Amino acid sequence: MSEERILLSHGAGGRKSSELTRRIFLKYFKDPALLRLDDMALLDMPAGRLSISTDTYTVDPIFFPGGDIGSLAVHGTVNDVAMAGADPIAMSVGFIVEEGLPMSQLERIASSMARAAREAGVRIVTADTKVVTKGAADRIFINTTGFGLVPEGIHISGHLAREGDAVLLSGTVGDHGIAIASAREGIAFRTTVTSDSAPLNGLVRQLVDALGGDVHVLRDPTRGGLATVLVEIASQSGVGIRIRESDIPVRDAVKGACELLGYDPLYLANEGKLVAMVAQGASERALEIMRSHRYGSEAAIIGETVRDNPGKVVLKTAMGGRRLVDKLSGEMLPRIC
Amino acid sequence: MMKYLDEFRDPGVATALVGRIRDAASRLDRPVKLMEICGSHTVAIFRTGIKSLLPENITLVSGPGCPVCVTAMDDMDRMIALADPAVGGKSIIATFGDMLRVPGTWTSLESRRAEGADVRVTTTPLDAVQWAREEPGRPVVFLGVGFETTSPTIAASVLRARQSGLDNFTVYPAFKLLPPALTALLEAPDVALDGFLCPGHVSVMLGAAAYRPFASRYGKPCVIAGFEPLDILHGISMLCDMLADNLHEVRNSYGRAVTQQGNTKAMETLMEVFEPCDTPWRGLGIIPGSGLSFRGEFADFDAVRRFGLSSVPVGTEPAGCACGQVLRGNMDPPQCPLFASACTPESPVGSCMVSSEGSCAAWYRYST
Incomplete structure (x- = not known):
């Protein structure tokens, strides 16, 4: 029997569309707001500030060691919303599917999204599917928008780093980038590295609850990697950032792959790591909280913010030398998220 | 693998080597300027922050050893012209990735690709030979840039194409030879260099003996070094020691890869297909005997001849560019x-x- 595939009529809004909704989406996305099948989801909102973030996922391959485009879309959305110190509440999902995608793959992706959303405690409250002709998209793209609530009195932003802050990193860098690169290169280049894709809202919650206003900046170093994110924060906050290469955790397998492929781990994408800038006095406590969390067990204090070189990031190399860290220039590895 | 990487990056050994460089530098009562010739050395030096570890009187300057950087504007314009159907027909242009974004006078290969030209990035010319085999009706041009490190492989791909009877595979020969360029640098009146940190990769091909004239005739110490941070520090330390002791020899700190005579087989293959010619370098002008052109019997593989590229319009280097x-x-x-x-x-x-x-x-x- 030939494999069942997505057809253009599955996105045409008629009988086939209803069938797809029933068979795949309602099976996994069981939120009451979504099950009403209205054109919109209605949510009761408590008062306060909303954190909203939108993102589009085009990762290639769509299934990779440690995750898939579905779990990545949920984690990416939850993490972006959480970097304001917010609790993610709800998210929307829009699928653009290329005609011919096996139905089983769409089902695997939907089920993985539901699982990821459950773990993160975020509701998928509204969804949409469009099917485009072969070649008009590459298998499947996912667009999301996430909504979260910022607790009262919490102000966390890339603009708020202060001179003397400690710079913390919640774990090893480069895992996602190398997992994708090795999946793409196939058997010619196989590593044991799996993507770090994970929801960070639980870790953020613990940090913010324990340290409150001492948490100044949270940022997840996705595309462009740790280097690019640090340069952005230095420039937004008008401070200098000093980091030590020997304190930045990098797995041996990632280091080895970087040597072979000519990548720099500082520029590789991460999907389950965060950078935190906290008041110097709170740094040890922040490190302790991170290390006791399952998604922060390899956390480290990697540097501090300084008055010198505002807007710039200076790295003390393992050799003891000093050099500037610049943003990623050009595209190192396209379609990683 | 990590064991080997860490051994060549041991901070303790680095500190000891920096100490040795400082000792030699204090014996030298003058500023010295050392040139690292190779682009891979330049990047490694910057990435590891080695410059910031050196004493004040030791300066490192980068030389003409990045093949993309030294490609003349004329060559860029002619290579890009191949993307014009009136010049290159339906050519597949095969190139190393770094060439893609180099601006010619009017456009770049990257822009031409966006406009529809079939420009393909590869890491080996053998891919291009394969493409020529797969699409016999289309010309495949490989953009031949590089020093002695890469040119022998490209020569081998020409031999393979000839063996397979392919008449749609050609190479644009923009190769450079390193020794004639160093001679030109040392002969130039405005260049003041005290020694050379010689590139590991090229030296694997050339052999250590190729640098002897620079030590004996021009009195410049030469050290061949690998690309790990400790290799580079060791190389600088050997150069400073020689300068402090007033010696000018060729020393090889990369003995694990480089021999006296080099890879003679590869160099023979190179010279079977090509012969030295005068060629223009970006910013340096024409350097005698520093390029490679096809030998007569391989003229059919010459993209310049095949596509009449010597008559396409070329521009000049941009004003103000240094x-x-x-x-x-x-x-x-x-x-x-x-x-x-x-x-x-x-x-x-x-x-x-x-x-x-x-x-x-x-x-x-x-x-x-």
Whole structure:
């Protein structure tokens, strides 16, 4: 029997569309707001500030060691919303599917999204599917928008780093980038590295609850990697950032792959790591909280913010030398998220 | 693998080597300027922050050893012209990735590709031979840039194409030979260099003996070094020791890969297909005997001849661009009026800013 595939009529809004909704989406996305099948989801909102973030996922391959485009879309959305110190509440999902995608793959992706959303405690409250002709998209793209609530009195932003802050990193860098690169290169280049894709809202919650206003900046170093994110924060906050290469955790397998492929781990994408800038006095406590969390067990204090070189990031190399860290220039590895 | 990487990056050994360099530098009562010739050395030096560890009187300058950086504007314009159907027909243009973004006078291969030209990036010319085999009706042109490290493989691909009877595979020969360029640098009146940190990769092919004239005739110490941070520090330390002791010899700190005579088989293959010719370098002008042209019996594989490229229009180097001075080690990149203003890695004017191994790009990215 030939494999069942997505057809253009599955996105045409008629009988086939209803069938797809029933068979795949309602099976996994069981939120009451979504099950009403209205054109919109209605949510009761408590008062306060909303954190909203939108993102589009085009990762290639769509299934990779440690995750898939579905779990990545949920984690990416939850993490972006959480970097304001917010609790993610709800998210929307829009699928653009290329005609011919096996139905089983769409089902695997939907089920993985539901699982990821459950773990993160975020509701998928509204969804949409469009099917485009072969070649008009590459298998499947996912667009999301996430909504979260910022607790009262919490102000966390890339603009708020202060001179003397400690710079913390919640774990090893480069895992996602190398997992994708090795999946793409196939058997010619196989590593044991799996993507770090994970929801960070639980870790953020613990940090913010324990340290409150001492948490100044949270940022997840996705595309462009740790280097690019640090340069952005230095420039937004008008401070200098000093980091030590020997304190930045990098797995041996990632280091080895970087040597072979000519990548720099500082520029590789991460999907389950965060950078935190906290008041110097709170740094040890922040490190302790991170290390006791399952998604922060390899956390480290990697540097501090300084008055010198505002807007710039200076790295003390393992050799003891000093050099500037610049943003990623050009595209190192396209379609990683 | 990590065991080997860590051994060549041991901070304790680095500190000891820096100490040795400082000792030698204090015995030298004058400033000295050492040139690292190779782009891979330049990047490694910047990335590891080695410059910041050196004593004040030891300066490192980058030389003309990045193949993309030294490719002349004429050659760029002619290679890009191949993407024009009126010139190159339905050619597949095969190239190493770094060439894609180098601006010619009017456009770049990257822009031409966006407009529909079939420009393919590869890491080996053998891919291009395979494409020629798969699409016999289309010309496949490989853009031959590089030093003695890469050119023998390209010569081998020409031999393979001939063996397979392929008549649609050609190479644009923009190769460079390293020794004639060093001679030209040392003969130039405005260049003041005290020693050379010689590139590991090229030396695997050339052999250590190739540097003897620079030590004996020009009195410049030469050390062949590998690309790990400790290799480079060791090389600098050997150069400083020789300078302090007033010695000028060729020393090999990369004995694990480089022999006296080099890879004679590869060099024979290279010279079977090509012969030395005078060729233009970006910013340095024509250097006698520093390029390679096809030998008569291989003329059919010459893209310049096949597509009449010597008559396509070519432009001039952009005004104000100081790539030439930078490549000679006479100017640090920030002294160029275009550096970091008109010329950045995102929007490069000169070739030294385009290539990831160019000294302007390395300076822009890494220098504090």
